[in-house]
Amino acid sequence: MRKVILILGAVLIWAASNAQNVKIAPEGFDVQRTDIARGKIDTISYDSKTVGVTRKALVYTPPGYDKSKKYPVLYLLHGIGGDELEWFRHGTPHIILDNLYADGKIAPMIVVLPNGRAMKDDRATGDIMARDKVEAFSTFERDLLDDLIPFVEQKYAVKKGREQRALFGLSMGGGQALNFGLGNMDVFAWVGGFSSAPNTRAPEQLLPDPQEAKDKLKFLWVSCGDQDGLMHNSKRTHDYLKKYDVPHVFYLEPGGHDFKVWKNDLYMVTQLLFKDVDYHALRDLSVVGFPAETNVRRALYPQVLPNSKVLFKLHAPEARRVQIDLGKKYDLKKDGTGSWSVTTDSIGEGFHYYSLLIDGVAVADPASKTFYGMGRMASGIEIPFVGGDYYAVRDVPHGEIRIKRYFSPVTRSWRQCYVYVPHGYDQSGEDYPVLYLMHGGGEDETGWANQGKMDLILDNLIADKRAKPMLVVMLDGNMSGQPFSETPLKQFDRELKEVAIPFIEANFRVKKDTNSRALAGLSMGGIQTLYAGIKSTDQFGYLGVFSSGWFANQNELTDPQYAYMKENKDMINANLKTFWISMGGKEDIAHNNCQIMMAKFDEMGVKYEYSEYPGGHTWPVWRMDLFNFAQRLFN
The missing domain is CATH 3.40.50.1820 (Alpha/Beta hydrolase fold, catalytic domain)
Incomplete structure (x- = not known):
C-alpha cells in the first residue's frame, strides 16, 4: 500500500508587461553636457511643526517643468554625515537626471532632497554620532509625512497618492527609506535603500506582514557595493524578502561605501521609477556577488550572484586554456593581467561538485574547500536557497561529530x-x-x-x-x-x-x-x-x-x-x-x-x-x- 507525500517547493516568477533594459552606468553619465536642456534646483523653506522650526530642502524640477502638468515625486535621502546638500554636492543628481532625460530613459519626475536630521540644529557638525543627532533621523519620519510632503504637494505641480511617491536613500538615508517606506506603504509605493546602514530595522520589524508588500508596493530595491562593510544590513533584508517571496531587486555592484556606488544606484533606479516593472527582466543586473560559503578563508571567488549564477575568477598567466566543469563546461576568458573569469548560467540550489580544467587537466580549485565525491577529492560550491533554513546555523544547542x-x-x-x-x-x-x-x-x-x-x-x-x-x-x-x-x-x-x-x-x-x-x-x-x-x-x-x-x-x-x-x-x-x-x-x-x-x-x-x-x-x-x-x- 502506498502512502504518497509530496513536498513541493514554490517557484514564483514576477513579471510585468515591459522589460527594462537597465545597465550599469556608462562612462560620462555624471558629466554635465552643454547641448541638452537642464532641470532646475531650488532651495525651499518649510514650516516643520514636528521640529518647531523652519527647515530647508532642495527640489529638482525636470527640464521643461510645466505647472499645468502633474509630476510624481522621488524623495531622496542622505547619509549620517550629510544634510540636504550632500546629494547635490557629491552625487550630482541634477546632472545625472538631466542626461537621462536627454537620452529619453526616465519618466518626468520631481526630486526632493531633504535634511533627514529632524532637529532644531540640523547641521552635520560636531559629533554626528551623538545620541540626539542619531535619534533625529528617526524623528524625521513625522517631519517627512506631516510637514515636508504636504508642503511639496501644495507648492509644486505633483501627482498625489501612494503610487506617485518614491522614497530612496543612501546609508543612514537608506535605512530611513526602508524603515519609513515599508512602514508607510499607504504613502509610498516605490521604496529602496542604497548601502543601508545599521539603523535599518530587523526584517521581522521592517516587514511583519510580507503580504502587504506584495499587495501594495510597485517596486522595492535593495543594493550595496560588494566591498561595503555594511553589506550585512542589505543581505539580511534581501534574505527575508526572498524567504517570503516578496518581489524585489537585490543589486550587488563593485565598490565600497561611497558615492561612486550611490551615483550608479541613482542612475539605474530612476530609469525604473513610475513605470511598469518587470522583475524577471531585472534578475541579471548584478555583475558581482557574495563569496561562496564553501570558499576557503578570505577567497573572494567564486562568487554567487543574486540570480544564482556563479562568477569564477583565478590568476593563471601561463595557462593556455581554463575551464570550469560544473556539470556543464564553461570556458574562462583571459584578461591582460593573466586572470581568467567566467559567469555561469543559473545553478540549482544546494551543493555541487566542480573541477578546474587547466590545459585539459582536472584539478581542485585552490579557492574552494574540497570534498570527497566523484571518487576523488573535488571542489564544491554551495548555492543558497530560500528553503535552506532547516540546516542553517542557529542559536541552539549543538551536538558534535x-x-x-x-x-x-x-x-x-x-x-x-x-x-x-x-x-x-x-x-x-x-x-x-x-x-x-x-x-x-x-x-x-x-x-x-x-x-x-x-x-x-x-x-x-x-x-x-x-x-x-x-x-x-x-x-x-x-x-x-x-x-x-x-x-x-x-x-x-x-x-x-x-x-x-x-x-x-x-x-x-x-x-x-x-x-x-x-x-x-x-x-x-x-x-x-x-x-x-x-x-x-x-x-x-x-x-x-x-x-x-x-x-x-x-x-x-x-x-x-x-x-x-x-x-x-x-x-x-x-x-x-x-x-x-x-x-x-x-x-x-x-x-x-x-x-x-x-x-x-x-x-x-x-x-x-x-x-x-x-x-x-x-x-x-x-x-x-x-x-x-x-x-x-x-x-
Missing part, C-alpha cells in the same frame, strides 16, 4: 566512522537510539557530515522537539568490487552487523533493541539499506531509502531480494515502524527504478511511505530526505 577508528576483520583493514552525538550526550547518562546513515557512490563516511550538513539538520530538529535525540553513525560503505553486485553488498551486510554495530554498542551509550535502531542511505547507500535492512527487520525498526531502488530488470521471480520480500511481507510490514522511500523529481537518475520497485511492492503488499521533493540526484534532495525521515524515528 566524533571520528572513531576500528579494525574490521571483514575487510581486513582499519576503517573509520563519523558519529554524531546530540548536545548533552556526555552529561545525560542516558542510552540513545541510533540511525546508521549511508552515503552514495563515489563518496565516503565524510559525505553526510560535510556535504549533507546532517549535524545542523539534527541540531535544529532536536532543538525544535521535532526529532528525538539520537546518535547518527556514518560508515564508509565502500567495499571491494562493483558496488551494486552481490559480493560487495554481502560484504557490507557483514561489515554493518558483525563489526560496526557491535563497535558502536561497545563504545557509546546506545539502546540495543530493534525499535531503537534505524538504517538509511542515499543512492548506493539506499541499495545497501535495502539489502541489509529488508532481511533484518528483527534488527532495524526503521528503513530509509533515498534516491534509490532495486534495478528495473529485477523481479520477484528471478531476484532473491524480491522473492524474500514476497514470502515475508507480513513479517516486514509488522516489524517495520517506518519504511520510508523518497526521491527527487523525474530528473533524478534513480526515479524510474524507484517507480518500478514501488509498483512491485504494491503488487506484493509491502507497505511503505513515499516522498518526492523537486530536484535531481543531488544533496538538496537528500538533505530534505534526512530532515523528513529523522522526524519519523523512535516515536
Whole structure:
C-alpha cells in the first residue's frame, strides 16, 4: 500500500508587461553636457511643526517643468554625515537626471532632497554620532509625512497618492527609506535603500506582514557595493524578502561605501521609477556577488550572484586554456593581467561538485574547500536557497561529530566512522537510539557530515522537539568490487552487523533493541539499506531509502531480494515502524527504478511511505530526505 507525500517547493516568477533594459552606468553619465536642456534646483523653506522650526530642502524640477502638468515625486535621502546638500554636492543628481532625460530613459519626475536630521540644529557638525543627532533621523519620519510632503504637494505641480511617491536613500538615508517606506506603504509605493546602514530595522520589524508588500508596493530595491562593510544590513533584508517571496531587486555592484556606488544606484533606479516593472527582466543586473560559503578563508571567488549564477575568477598567466566543469563546461576568458573569469548560467540550489580544467587537466580549485565525491577529492560550491533554513546555523544547542577508528576483520583493514552525538550526550547518562546513515557512490563516511550538513539538520530538529535525540553513525560503505553486485553488498551486510554495530554498542551509550535502531542511505547507500535492512527487520525498526531502488530488470521471480520480500511481507510490514522511500523529481537518475520497485511492492503488499521533493540526484534532495525521515524515528 502506498502512502504518497509530496513536498513541493514554490517557484514564483514576477513579471510585468515591459522589460527594462537597465545597465550599469556608462562612462560620462555624471558629466554635465552643454547641448541638452537642464532641470532646475531650488532651495525651499518649510514650516516643520514636528521640529518647531523652519527647515530647508532642495527640489529638482525636470527640464521643461510645466505647472499645468502633474509630476510624481522621488524623495531622496542622505547619509549620517550629510544634510540636504550632500546629494547635490557629491552625487550630482541634477546632472545625472538631466542626461537621462536627454537620452529619453526616465519618466518626468520631481526630486526632493531633504535634511533627514529632524532637529532644531540640523547641521552635520560636531559629533554626528551623538545620541540626539542619531535619534533625529528617526524623528524625521513625522517631519517627512506631516510637514515636508504636504508642503511639496501644495507648492509644486505633483501627482498625489501612494503610487506617485518614491522614497530612496543612501546609508543612514537608506535605512530611513526602508524603515519609513515599508512602514508607510499607504504613502509610498516605490521604496529602496542604497548601502543601508545599521539603523535599518530587523526584517521581522521592517516587514511583519510580507503580504502587504506584495499587495501594495510597485517596486522595492535593495543594493550595496560588494566591498561595503555594511553589506550585512542589505543581505539580511534581501534574505527575508526572498524567504517570503516578496518581489524585489537585490543589486550587488563593485565598490565600497561611497558615492561612486550611490551615483550608479541613482542612475539605474530612476530609469525604473513610475513605470511598469518587470522583475524577471531585472534578475541579471548584478555583475558581482557574495563569496561562496564553501570558499576557503578570505577567497573572494567564486562568487554567487543574486540570480544564482556563479562568477569564477583565478590568476593563471601561463595557462593556455581554463575551464570550469560544473556539470556543464564553461570556458574562462583571459584578461591582460593573466586572470581568467567566467559567469555561469543559473545553478540549482544546494551543493555541487566542480573541477578546474587547466590545459585539459582536472584539478581542485585552490579557492574552494574540497570534498570527497566523484571518487576523488573535488571542489564544491554551495548555492543558497530560500528553503535552506532547516540546516542553517542557529542559536541552539549543538551536538558534535566524533571520528572513531576500528579494525574490521571483514575487510581486513582499519576503517573509520563519523558519529554524531546530540548536545548533552556526555552529561545525560542516558542510552540513545541510533540511525546508521549511508552515503552514495563515489563518496565516503565524510559525505553526510560535510556535504549533507546532517549535524545542523539534527541540531535544529532536536532543538525544535521535532526529532528525538539520537546518535547518527556514518560508515564508509565502500567495499571491494562493483558496488551494486552481490559480493560487495554481502560484504557490507557483514561489515554493518558483525563489526560496526557491535563497535558502536561497545563504545557509546546506545539502546540495543530493534525499535531503537534505524538504517538509511542515499543512492548506493539506499541499495545497501535495502539489502541489509529488508532481511533484518528483527534488527532495524526503521528503513530509509533515498534516491534509490532495486534495478528495473529485477523481479520477484528471478531476484532473491524480491522473492524474500514476497514470502515475508507480513513479517516486514509488522516489524517495520517506518519504511520510508523518497526521491527527487523525474530528473533524478534513480526515479524510474524507484517507480518500478514501488509498483512491485504494491503488487506484493509491502507497505511503505513515499516522498518526492523537486530536484535531481543531488544533496538538496537528500538533505530534505534526512530532515523528513529523522522526524519519523523512535516515536
